[in-house]
Amino acid sequence: MTTQTTASGTPSTPATGAPSGLFGIPSHIGRALATAGGALTIVSTFTAWTWTDAFPGDLTIYGYPGGLQVLVLIGGVLTTVFGLATYGIKGLRWLIPAGGDAALKLAALATFATAWYTVLAISTELGGLVNLEPGGFFVAITSLAALVGALALPFEQPTPDFIDPDATRWERRKHQAAYGLAVVKAAFATSGTRRPLRSLPAYAEILIIVAILGLGLTVFTYGIGTPYDELFIGFLITVGFGFAALNKSGLVGQASQLTARHQSITTCGAFVAAALFPFTQTNDQYATLGVYILIFATVALGLNIVVGLAGLLDLGYVAFLGVGAYAAALVSGSPSSPFHVHFPFWAAVLIGAAASLVFGVLIGAPTLRLRGDYLAIVTLGFGEIFRITANNLDGTSGPSLTNGSNGISSIPNLDILGFDFGAQHDIAGVTIGRFANYFFLMLIITAVVVLVFRRSGNSRIGRAWVAIREDETAALAMGINGFKVKLIAFAVGASLAGLAGTVQAHVTYTVTPEQYQFAGPIPPNSAFLLAAVVLGGMGTISGPLIGAALLFLIPNKLQFLGDYQLFAFGIALILLMRFRPEGLIPNRRRQLEFHEEAEAPTVLSTTGA
Amino acid sequence: MTTDTTTKGATPDATAPGEVVLDARGVTMRFGGLTAVRGVDLTVNSGEIVGLIGPNGAGKTTFFNCLTGLYVPTEGEVRYKGNVLPPKSFKVTAAGIARTFQNIRLFANMTVLENVLVGRHTRTKEGFWSAVLRGPGFHKAEAASRERAMELLEFVGLADKAEHLARNLPYGEQRKLEIARALASEPGLLLLDEPTAGMNPQETRATEELVFAIRDMGIAILVIEHDMRFIFNLCDRVAVLVQGEKLVEGDSATVQGDERVIAAYLGEPFEDAPGDEEVAEVEAAEAHAENTTDAAPGKENDR
Numbered sequence: 001m002t003t004q005t006t007a008s009g010t011p012s013t014p015a016t017g018a019p020s021g022l023f024g025i026p027s028h029i030g031r032a033l034a035t036a037g038g039a040l041t042i043v044s045t046f047t048a049w050t051w052t053d054a055f056p057g058d059l060t061i062y063g064y065p066g067g068l069q070v071l072v073l074i075g076g077v078l079t080t081v082f083g084l085a086t087y088g089i090k091g092l093r094w095l096i097p098a099g100g101d102a103a104l105k106l107a108a109l110a111t112f113a114t115a116w117y118t119v120l121a122i123s124t125e126l127g128g129l130v131n132l133e134p135g136g137f138f139v140a141i142t143s144l145a146a147l148v149g150a151l152a153l154p155f156e157q158p159t160p161d162f163i164d165p166d167a168t169r170w171e172r173r174k175h176q177a178a179y180g181l182a183v184v185k186a187a188f189a190t191s192g193t194r195r196p197l198r199s200l201p202a203y204a205e206i207l208i209i210v211a212i213l214g215l216g217l218t219v220f221t222y223g224i225g226t227p228y229d230e231l232f233i234g235f236l237i238t239v240g241f242g243f244a245a246l247n248k249s250g251l252v253g254q255a256s257q258l259t260a261r262h263q264s265i266t267t268c269g270a271f272v273a274a275a276l277f278p279f280t281q282t283n284d285q286y287a288t289l290g291v292y293i294l295i296f297a298t299v300a301l302g303l304n305i306v307v308g309l310a311g312l313l314d315l316g317y318v319a320f321l322g323v324g325a326y327a328a329a330l331v332s333g334s335p336s337s338p339f340h341v342h343f344p345f346w347a348a349v350l351i352g353a354a355a356s357l358v359f360g361v362l363i364g365a366p367t368l369r370l371r372g373d374y375l376a377i378v379t380l381g382f383g384e385i386f387r388i389t390a391n392n393l394d395g396t397s398g399p400s401l402t403n404g405s406n407g408i409s410s411i412p413n414l415d416i417l418g419f420d421f422g423a424q425h426d427i428a429g430v431t432i433g434r435f436a437n438y439f440f441l442m443l444i445i446t447a448v449v450v451l452v453f454r455r456s457g458n459s460r461i462g463r464a465w466v467a468i469r470e471d472e473t474a475a476l477a478m479g480i481n482g483f484k485v486k487l488i489a490f491a492v493g494a495s496l497a498g499l500a501g502t503v504q505a506h507v508t509y510t511v512t513p514e515q516y517q518f519a520g521p522i523p524p525n526s527a528f529l530l531a532a533v534v535l536g537g538m539g540t541i542s543g544p545l546i547g548a549a550l551l552f553l554i555p556n557k558l559q560f561l562g563d564y565q566l567f568a569f570g571i572a573l574i575l576l577m578r579f580r581p582e583g584l585i586p587n588r589r590r591q592l593e594f595h596e597e598a599e600a601p602t603v604l605s606t607t608g609a
Numbered sequence: 610m611t612t613d614t615t616t617k618g619a620t621p622d623a624t625a626p627g628e629v630v631l632d633a634r635g636v637t638m639r640f641g642g643l644t645a646v647r648g649v650d651l652t653v654n655s656g657e658i659v660g661l662i663g664p665n666g667a668g669k670t671t672f673f674n675c676l677t678g679l680y681v682p683t684e685g686e687v688r689y690k691g692n693v694l695p696p697k698s699f700k701v702t703a704a705g706i707a708r709t710f711q712n713i714r715l716f717a718n719m720t721v722l723e724n725v726l727v728g729r730h731t732r733t734k735e736g737f738w739s740a741v742l743r744g745p746g747f748h749k750a751e752a753a754s755r756e757r758a759m760e761l762l763e764f765v766g767l768a769d770k771a772e773h774l775a776r777n778l779p780y781g782e783q784r785k786l787e788i789a790r791a792l793a794s795e796p797g798l799l800l801l802d803e804p805t806a807g808m809n810p811q812e813t814r815a816t817e818e819l820v821f822a823i824r825d826m827g828i829a830i831l832v833i834e835h836d837m838r839f840i841f842n843l844c845d846r847v848a849v850l851v852q853g854e855k856l857v858e859g860d861s862a863t864v865q866g867d868e869r870v871i872a873a874y875l876g877e878p879f880e881d882a883p884g885d886e887e888v889a890e891v892e893a894a895e896a897h898a899e900n901t902t903d904a905a906p907g908k909e910n911d912r
Binding site for chain 2: 451452455456459460461462463464466467470471473474475476477478479480481482488492
């Protein structure tokens with residue numbers, strides 16, 4: 001009786017611990033299949049996949065790829081190159097410093113997912129498989145072959161846990177599911193040890209950084225410019241799995257080592273790359289997105305000082321953006337402002353930042369005596385108080401200041417030193433429109449925030465913030481005036497948001513209370529700001545910037561989600577917190593905090609943020 | 610600045626030996642109806658190591674918290690070098706009293722060096738603007754802080770682990786780091802709350818050496834400890850706290866010989882204390898119990 005159950009309970013896998021693949025194909029055939037599949041996928045993207053151009057992107061042309069085919073092509077190239085690199089071909093070995101098999105698997109997965117998504121989208125949207133040309137079937141087969149071949153590559157099988165022979169069927173099934181998950185996880189785990197980064201001459205390293213930044217700009221520009229839903233989804237699939245493949249290959253790790261070695265150059269380069277963005281656009285349509293993303297990202301970065309460094313959970317942060325915007329709008333010469341004054345921009349910026357600072361201190365002084373959840377609730381309350389007060393200062397239910405729910409409208413365009421931000425300008429033969437003008441201005445504000453974040457984070461005050469976050473009692477015992485230090489963090493965060501608000505008022509023409517809610521479908525609002533910080537990675541600079549870009553772009557591009565947008569957002573956030581609680585770009589500190597069991601890279605090479 | 614030796618740099622407020630550093634008079638601490646500490650007097654002179662012992666729940670840590678500004682005593686006052694202590698713990702540290710904690714409270718996700726740099730907080734002034742503008746003064750102060758922190762790490766023997774995360778240090782080194790962090794605030798009095806808890810004999814001995822070395826820097830030390838050998842080796846004077854009141858104070862020999870202290874720790878012997886007969890009986894019972902546990906698996910096999 002007992003022996004029988006034990007036997008059936010053992011999963012039917014080959015000898016435990018021995019390396020073998022998910023499929024029973026010999027590894028040399030699998031590798032060949034994956035590489036050849038990748039190569040043939042590349043070929044297939046040059047054929048027609050469907051007979052009609054009713055599917056967006058025009059996939060009917062022989063000779064060159066279009067639309068989603070480009071993404072499949074990129075996936076195919078990645079797969080082929082990684083496949084060749086795992087053969088140990090000279091000149092390609094630098095691509096796989098951490099072993100190529102896992103990278104090959106993920107690259108094949110990226111190709112497969114994008115190709116099959118395209119094929120299925122064609123079939124469903126046009127009504128049936130009959131709409132596929134031979135090329136469509138061909139790419140489906142080749143990408144599948146590549147994936148099967150890649151998954152047949154051997155990997156270290158995990159040892160199954162012992163099963164209690166008395167376990168019920170349900171428990172046994174649960175156990176098998178867990179083991180299956182462990183096998184899949186192991187299949188995509190890197191096996192080899194990491195090769196250390198070779199040290200190159202400085203100019204070569206800088207050239208590589210420039211190339212990386214250029215690649216980043218290209219990917220971002222491509223994503224922002226995707227004209228239809230299918231392409232954007234395909235873009236997300238390819239970028240997601242492709243990035244994972246690069247990460248597994250160890251290239252991402254080497255790139256981050258390289259950028260850490262040349263931090264200032266990387267930061268400057270990133271700003272130059274961002275400044276080049278408007279020049280890649282032919283019209284102002286996507287520059288609009290750019291400037292809104294930048295406003296959102298800058299405010300998120302300001303919030304990151306408060307949340308990421310000092311550990312103060314602020315749920316009403318958008319109010320500071322509102323204060324800055326209102327302050328700038330009131331002195332902008334708008335006809336609906338009760339003060340009929342028109343200050344120059346520098347004065348408006350100072351007033352906006354100062355007003356937010358005062359508001360921040362006023363809110364912070366009573367609330368910062370609270371800790372944790374209580375602070376969060378009180379700041380949430382103050383955020384709403386700001387919005388409702390702005391709504392009521394309309395002359396009937398309160399003094400006339402903000403024009404109530406109509407807000408302050410017709411805010412004139414900025415004019416700095418004769419440069420009219422509302423007009424088009426020709427720079428280097430490229431026409432730069434209104435939003436692009438504001439994009440450049442906003443970029444300067446972002447640079448200021450990045451500078452403040454970096455410098456304050458790595459100093460006496462920044463260390464005090466982190467100490468307070470880590471252990472407030474011990475920090476007090478070390479002589480840190482907790483209240484004062486927290487108030488500084490709060491005030492700095494507030495005035496940086498106010499700074500962004502002054503530009504925002506001019507970009508949007510109108511400032512209304514409804515722009516500054518706790519939660520709403522359109523970022524920036526407090527919930528989305530916090531989500532951007534958490535999603536991107538607390539305590540880092542690039543984290544909130546990327547988090548904000550994603551949080552702005554995804555709802556904006558996936559219009560078909562419609563009412564389910566917030567729902568999808570919630571699901572995504574739960575999944576992220578379950579599988580990557582430290583955010584997309586983790587701070588080294590945070591990563592260690594959340595993954596205690598991971599083998600400890602004991603040395604924290606870059607101190608501070 | 611840089612030419613200063615460790616000893617000199619560490620003792621800005623070092624005082625002549627014999628001078629009263631800490632003077633607690635009639636400290637009473639009540640929490641509602643409960644009196645945790647009642648009328649305790651204690652003085653610590655400079656260059657002295659004073660021990661504070663007592664059974665669990667005697668009010669040692671409460672008394673400590675009164676000395677560090679975490680609690681404000683209900684009655685009585687605490688003076689540090691003649692001035693009444695301010696009621697905030699960060700001000701107490703600024704005044705010159707540093708402490709360590711019974712359960713280690715390092716900033717676990719900061720590096721070893723950063724931990725010590727946080728300890729320098731009260732002795733540096735660079736604020737937010739100086740950090741953002743990064744004038745020459747900022748770099749100078751930062752470099753000086755780092756140098757001083759490295760000296761302290763050298764002193765406790767952690768210099769080669771400066772870039773490690775504090776959480777990754779072994780237990781004994783975390784204790785050392787906590788001491789280094791406390792020393793970074795350049796105290797005149799160091800309060801150690803059970804510095805050898807959980808240590809093995811070698812580590813305890815090393816800690817003893819460390820405490821003597823700190824005393825030689827001219828810093829007075831008040832230490833709570835349960836390890837009697839450690840306390841009696843180390844301290845010039847020992848005070849015994851029992852149920853919130855000071856029972857005895859004196860040198861090691863006085864305290865060790867005091868019957869009330871023994872009674873407080875071990876309890877009074879009863880009227881009929883167990884004799885040899887009872888001991889033998891207990892031993893027999895234990896031997897029998899061992900047999901039964903051995904047999905236990907066999908019993909299970911029968912089933």
